[in-house]
Amino acid sequence: MARRPRSYRAARSSVVSTVAAAAMALLTACDGGRGADPTPTPATAPPTSAPNADRRPEQSMHDGAAGVLVVMGALVMQTDGGAAAGELRISDGVFVDGRPAGDAAVVDAGGAHAVPLMVESALAERPDAQRAIYDLRPGNPATFAVIRRPVSESQIRRMLVVDPDDLVAVYVGGHLEAWEGAPTRTAGDDLIDPAAEARWVGTWEDPGRGLQQHLTAEGRYSETRGGRANAYTGRYWVRDERITYLDDSGFWAFGEMLDGTLHHAGFVMTRE
Template sequence: MTITDTGTGTVSWNPEALAEIVSNDGGRPVLFTNARVMTMDPLIGTMTGADLLFVGPLIVGVGPSLVTAAQDDDAIVVDCAGMTIVPAVVDTVALAGGRGRRSECVATLTPGNTTDFLVVPDELAADVPSAVTTLISRPERVRALVAAGRPVLWAGTDAPGRVTAPETGVPAVPDLTGSPRLGVWIDRKDFLHQELTADGRYDETRGGRPHAYRGRFWIDGDRIDYLDDLGFWAYGEFKGDELHHAGYVMKQS
């Protein structure tokens, strides 16, 4: 099946639906219909002639006959006849039996999970690994790759307005002057003191030992990443007035 008109460069697989999804502000439901859906959920399994319904970044329904409510809900409908939908992220730990509960199997097409999925022709999806391999080895055969409800690839090419991956390399440290998260953070046992300064540097005192670890840091939302002068990376998270890092819970002094 031809998915791109090489003469005009226009997409020929559900182009109207793509335009609607790209312009959608997240409020309208989107329904991928009439597909084989390999959910990888141990309860739901694989279904044929099924639908996948999502609103913004979350899957809200999966199974047959969801299309019957598409008009009522003003859903954007994508016809997936001859296509297979699989999770875009494969939970290999779950596949190997390393998850004890369904709720731990995060990379499944289960209502309530993140809208990350891949659409490929049936003949390229004997199983989930085969479908994912298509994305790596034959991306031009991919009909859609959707991440958190937004198209990344469509008909084998970049979707309009797709998110751009971060550039490789260590980023520059922004001017943090005035940030409320600067200062000294101390854990509950008074063992770890971590100072964050406006020049993007941190300095840790551990058990009274000064300069135990020092390096650079970057704050992105509630996430903080550390690059120690010794060369290793570490991570922390701001939760309200607390900083959680490597098992420590700290508050500003």
């Protein structure tokens, strides 16, 4: 969902409260009501230079899946909570060491945080040799978010939810999935592929926590929590083993499919 730009400093307190409330609701199987459904605006093509907290530059499409991309100036976070300022260099969808060969698109992410997209329950299912795959390091898939606000280790590992105003970008395997809080693709376009539809569409259930997540072929989802239908509704996009959600109440969230099990925000779901 795209929103009108606003000062990060002026909005910080209300944004943090909004995200904290959404996080608490997601961790509770029987939660309170949703906010009003927004009217999404069309996604805009991303610029060659990403904004700082208070500016939006001109537009030009690029990503790091088929070409080369350098994300500069971000505080790069790892799954163990470590962080250091530096560049992320991406070529053909993976992080690389040194400057990629060829002409690189550059994202200026000064002041933002580059954050791994992982779910702790999926991490726990991987063998020890694979558990470093989520870190933003050379050789790993370029799957991460660039976020304006600080992000804690607990949020990275357990449940990352992001207000659209705080979201600079989401990359999955180097593909740009969201820019400036808005999706880069129409929901459902990725499900035209019969293999993707067969893999994702249906009802996913975590019976121990009273959750059913219904994924439709139109790229919409709804959740039944504790028997209450449509507790959360929104749009979703899939790529490889990753799913990216944009809730109608106004937050982004993330999940991963591993060995036929869908992991999201502490929920471990199998398809009915």
